[in-house]
Amino acid sequence: STQFIINDLKASVEGKEILKGINLEIKGGEIHAIMGPNGTGKSTLASALMGHPKYEVTDGTAHLNGEDILEMEVDERARAGMFLAMQYPSEITGVTNADFLRSAINARREEGNEISLIKFIRQMEGKMKELEMNPEFAHRYLNEGFSGGEKKRNEILQMMLLDPKLVILDEIDSGLDIDALRIVSNGVNAMRSEDRGFLVITHYQRLLNYIKPDFVHVMMQGRIVKSGGPELAERLENEGYDWVKEELGIVD
């Protein structure tokens, strides 16, 4: 079963330290939510774990099933089973969604063991149906002209096809109406398995009514300052973040 352990992770952007020592352990089958005010480092954590070049890891480790992913190149991290559904997915002109997905799948397979076109199309069409996506999205350029909600569905489509071991969802709920939120959440819930852990980053508690977390962590100023169960998310929804700051003596 999967195990993902982050130990004392520190990261900087443009010379400024944003992550100030993150510790987290996610086991297969578990969903961990990270909540926190804007600008607190949630997306930075996701980017640092995925190896985005703008985010410099200055200390700490992150082991996926015993392997330190921070030592890996970006493509190796994906092959090892790391997946990030981005807060702001990028648009790529000239590459169709289907081509992109097929290359991403094949990049994770051994040479000579690429997925057949027929099998790929069958899988992609099946998952697109589950996500109630218009089939024409397969042939459109990646994310180009997609609405916010369509981009998020497309991120979940990628997740489903790539079958990752550690899934990071960064504000997957932003820009989603209630129907799209339900569809996306169903997609995520269907992917729950003992072989897969989830890190769900969200600003709002609403998402956690659909994707039920086992653990909730509060991030502030680059640190996880409080951890608990789903009841913690509810209290944050009702009372905001000020009580956490007061409790911990955080001044901003």
Ligand code: ADP
């Ligand atoms: P959150 O996701 O919690 O809203 P972020 O991780 O996006 O927070 O940002 C944390 C801090 O790091 C903010 O002060 C933000 O301005 C800064 N930051 C993040 N990414 C960049 C970047 N690419 N360039 C410059 N500053 C950045």
Ligand code: MG
């Ligand atoms: Mg933000």
Ligand code: MG
């Ligand atoms: Mg963010």
